[in-house]
Structure formats: structure tokens, C-alpha cells
Amino acid sequence: MWYEDATGTRLELGWQTNDPLAPVVIDPAESGILRGVPDFPGESFYFSAETKIPLGGGDRKAFAQVILALEATFATGHVEDGQQIVFGRTRFRVRGGRAHSTYTLTHPYGTVEVTTDDRGRASDTQDIGVAPLSFADALGGRIAPFLRWTPDPTLPEGYIGDGTTEHTITGSPFNTDFALVEGPDAGTGGAARDPNDPGNPNKAYTDRFVVQGRLATLHGAEITRAVYHRAADGASTVEVFARSAPAQQLGLSLDGQPATPLEGGNGPRYFARIPVGSLLPTRLTVTNLTDAVALPVTVDVTDAVEITQADYDSTAQTLTVGAASSDRQGPATLTVTDGDEVLGPPGTFSLDAPPAAVTVRSSAGANTTTNVRVNA
Template sequence: MVTKNPQRLAEVGPIDPRTGFPLWYEDATGTRLDLAWQRDDPNTPVIAGLDESGTLRGIADFPGESFYMTAEAELPLGGGGQDGEVRVILALEATFATEGVADGQQIVFGRIRFRVRDGRPETTYTLTHPYGTVQATTDDRGRVTATEDVGLTPLEFTGALGGHIAPFLRWPPDPALPEGYIGDGTTEHTITGSPFNTNFALVDGPGAGTAGGNSDPNDPGNPDKVYTDQFVLQGRSATIHGVEITRAIYRRAASGTVTVEVFARSVPGQQLGASLDGGPQTPLQGGNTPNYLSRMPADNTVPTQVTLTNQTDPIALPVTARVTDAVEIIQADYDSTNQTLTVSATSSDQSGAPALTVTGRGGLSGPVGAFALDAPPATVTVVSAAGGTSTANVRVVA
């Protein structure tokens, strides 16, 4: 029987401009872990070696693999012609979709791996672990590696939220636990946090427990079971929370007056500042939720870009976005009798009146465009010469 964990991670953090990876992931308990890619932290030693590393955004020797959390356990395995072993890996991993370190190919995925070596040939083993159960059948050499990876699309970091690594594991209270960590990355230790209260690894298979491992505490002496509650656990609490610009638009009135609206996301309780084209910083309002807003006058000049900084962070990591107009689609109607698609849209720039174009169809004449089509697309996208864009569903009116 296979059991899947129904729990999921809750949030993914803003992108770290240094690495292109999210600054943190958060579980439903509020535990927020950052990516441990620096080589000088003795409590987060589990990263790829230099032979698998490369330069990323000016960072030399960036690891080809690094982790937000990893928990590993090993068990001796009997029942085969020789003593074997089982390795269990539970991880939220950062790596690259292509071989080697390559900007633009960043991926983060949740991994559950069950590896058997030198077990009985063509035999099914069942693993119970903190996030559920999994079964795997060995080949004719008594080997199998069963791996589940969730979140393998480059730059789509929300994909890892659909994996089964949730909530994050941690050591039970222990004075030896370094402050700010869930484990020390080196010591075998008990853990807590399993949604099933299965804070262990248990392998069930013919003769599995005959190689000297620990018996199942709930079934002592059973030769077909081997058990451990000892994991090497790595993870570090996030201290840099960053900021993400979710929207940056300008509105220009017919008189020429310009106002810029900046929408941002971070964790609650942060002090965020916005700067237009390198000018003075303006604080953003918000803080009770992850959402923040700034509405800034810009006289009669449309700024090129906005820069946001989380002033609460111990290390400032400014992020920048282009300022565009806002496009609103007023009408996207298809008349099936006349076989005509009518699209109407406006720009937030009432003075400059930038040209508006329906993607794949053509420009609007003023705010309206009519296009002869024997059948319409499901949606239309209108793009402004000032950078704004908007997509709407097509409505069939006749």
C-alpha cells in the first residue's frame, strides 16, 4: 500500500537577485527556510562539490545542487545473498534543468527517494517514511531506485509547492541544535514534524531485518523489518526575506501629470522602500499581510524603472522592474453571424495615447478594432507600445 502526504508547502519567496532561486520556502507551520548554497556554513554542508559547480551571476563555484531542506537515513538490509543497504532521501532541492550551472535553467523540486542495494532479486520492499509510504521492486541484482520529483520546470518555482515535502522536519528540542537551524547537517539525530507521526524510516521485506539493524519498536523481533529514527537533517531559517515587484504601472492624466503605482510582495512586517529611476526612496504601505503598495507622483515624466529594497533585511537585495502603462480590455466580443471579433481597450496613459495591438491580429483604430475570423480564439491579448499588456476571455454575443 502506498500512502501520499496530503499536506503542501504554503509559500515560495521572492527571487534572490544574486542566484535566480527563491530566497525561501515556507510551510503551513510558518517555518521559513532559505537556500543553503554558501560553502562557509558548517551546519549546511550538503551541497554539490566543486567538480559539479560553476559561475552563476558572478558567484564563483555556485553548487550544481543545493538544498532548502534535506533529510537522509541509511539502514542495513538483510535477506539477500549478502548484506545490503537502504538509503532514504527527503529533500527540497535547488539545481538546474540542464547539465551544469546555467542561468535561466534554475529549478526547485521536492524529492522522495528510496534506494535499495543488494536486496533480494525481484522482491517488493515497502518503505514507511515521515511523508508517507512507497513500494519498490528490485531487479535481478537486488537493486532499485524509486524517485518522486515534483517541480521540474525551469523558473516555475511554485511547482515545488505541489510536492510532498511538507511540513519541514526538525530536531526535537536539543541544546546541541545550532540556533537558526532545523538540524546541523552532520549528526544522525531523531526528528519531528511528520504529518503522520512517522518520524522514522521502516523497511518491510523478506529478511530485511537480519543484517543487524534495529527492529520495529511496534513489532520487535520481526526479521522482515528494519527500522531507524536517525536522520541527518539540514535546513536553515530564512533571515533575508526580500521583496518581489508584482506590478509597476504609471497613469498619465490628459493634463500630463504622472502617477506611479507599485505593488509588491514580501513577508508581513517588513519596511520596504521604492525608488523611481534612482531617486529618493518612498516607503510602501502595508505590513499586516504579504502585500504592499506605493502610489508616487512623478510630475510630468514617465519613469523608466522602479527599484524596491527590503530595508528590514540584514543584507539589502534591491530588485528592479520596468514601469509600464496599464492596459484594460473593455470589450472582446465575437459575432458568429457576422464572423467578426471586436476588441476595445484603453491605456492608463491618457496623454501619450500609446498604440494598442491585439497579438496576432493587428492594431486598434483608436480604442476599437474589428477582425474578420471564421472562428475566434478563446482569449485575446492586447499589448501597448508603452509596455503594458492584458488578456481577456472572448465572449460570443451572436
């Protein structure tokens, strides 16, 4: 539904071909059907910032192109459910430059160096996040935080740029809200010179990018924890921890029952604690009722495991682990593991060296990990 940067800016996918402020949809003729959408594009963008700089020293039409994007497409090259990928892209191209020469680009997210071929061409592309359905992989790229126009009253609300007009930007984590190309006579092709080194003919500069990005209108919800507590007499409560954008109305449904509102909303955190008697639910659903399109999230309800002790005695070479389940009626079976190695139920283990951490798993579904404390 969205990607969020460290500033709290959330952008949704701009895939509709009729949005004039998010016009960058690649090859709309190669669209296909995706989950009921008849004309879903093969490539579209959450975020895009591009600029082109004329270069001197080579062909009279020489230029450098900079592309910074968070892009959505398909691993198979055509619209196919299950093959969706989202990747962060940084691309630097030189065309018509001086042959066999080095060009260095400083851009809002870092630097890139390329060497041209005998025709004055060079290209460097880094794409992070190209495994199908592994949408978190794109977070390992450079595209963060999102660039946006410097304040401009003409920009319609809900966008970070109009997708068409070159404009000054803000948002670089390195305070490099520009593109600077350094190379032989790069600054003699008509581009602006580096304002900090205006007499240098080997530098071409621009602080204007075409930026596209639409602020998310659907926020959904993320369930971060869903556990139950059951007393020995069977009386139970369910605790639900969730996250979303501030000021949302989240509803909780247990095993398909009518929704109960979650507390919170001043920040991104939401919470509910509901007595359920002896009828312990197995699944629960949280729905963002503020969204125009409801996208419910459903998870299994598990017990909660508390690790009360994880101590290694280096003299006796013993590891002692204590733990308890929130299910007091079961009781649930607990197992201590060190990675893939099963040590057994909580207790004392003879080990010639301690693990860095232990995990306690419950037969009711929960697991908790803690670092081991070493006693001399």
C-alpha cells in the same frame, strides 16, 4: 535567495562550509569562484532529509537509503556562472537486499517501488528542475512542504534541523512522517517494525531523519506590478505592487532617485502610489532595506490596460473587444491578439468561432488577458 513552501517556511542555501548546522556540502574540494565567492561548492542544499534503514532477508549488511532534498548544483558538473540549477530530489536505494525482489518505500512525500538485480541492488531517483537558471522548475517536484524536527528546545533558532542528528520529523502532506520499506523479510535486519503491523517480518520502519535547512535571513522583494497613470494634461502617478516576507522595510526609487517607503508589511503585500508630475519614469527599483545585504530589483514602468469588454455573439459570429490604456495623453496604441494571432485594434471582429481568451497589448508596454464571454 530562498525557496518557500505552502506553510510560509523559507529556506536559504546552506553553502558555507563553516556552518556546523548545515554541514552537507558535497565535495568542497571541487569548489570554484562564483560571483566573487572564492570557494563556492559544486553541490549544496536548501533542504535535505536522509535516513538509512537496516534490512533483513539478504546480505547481513543490507540497508535501504532514503534521500529527500532541494539541491543546488551546476549543469556542467563544476562551478560555472550561468549553469546553476536547483532541483528537487527523491531517491530510494536498496543495497544487499534479496535478489530479484520488489521493495516498496512509503516516505513523507509519497511511495516508490524498485526491483533488485542479481546482487540485491536497486535504485530509483527522480530529479525535477535540471535546466540551467530555470529555478522555478524545482517547484514541480515532490519536496514540499519542508520537513522539520518535531519541537525540540535544543535546536538553535533559525534552523529546521541540525544536519547531523537523527530526529523525529513533521511536515509530511500525507501524514507519513516516516520511512517504511516493505520487502521479503525486510523487518528481520534489526530495524524497528511497522507500529501499525508489528508482527509483520516484511516491514522495516523508522521515523527518524537527519534534517538540514536554514531559515532565510535575506528576503529581498518581488515587484508584481509597476504601472503609470497619465492624465490628458500630463500629470502622472506611478503605482507599485510588491511582495516580500512580512515586517520588511521596502524602499522605492524612481530612475535612481532617493528611496520612498512602501506601505504594508502586516502580510506579504506592499504598495506605493506616488505622484510624479510630468516627469514620467521609465524604470523603478525596489530594495528590501531590512536585509543585511541589499539586493535591488529593477523593472520597466508601463501603462496599465483595462479590458472593458470581450464578448462573442454566436448568432452574428462577431467578437467585440473594448479596452483602454492608463496613458490618456499618448494615447498608446492597443492591439488585440488571440495567442500569436493579431486581430487588430479593439473593436468588432468577424470570427466563425470564439477564442477562449484575448490579450490586449499596449505600445507603452502593458498587456492584459481576459476570458471571452459568449452570448447565445
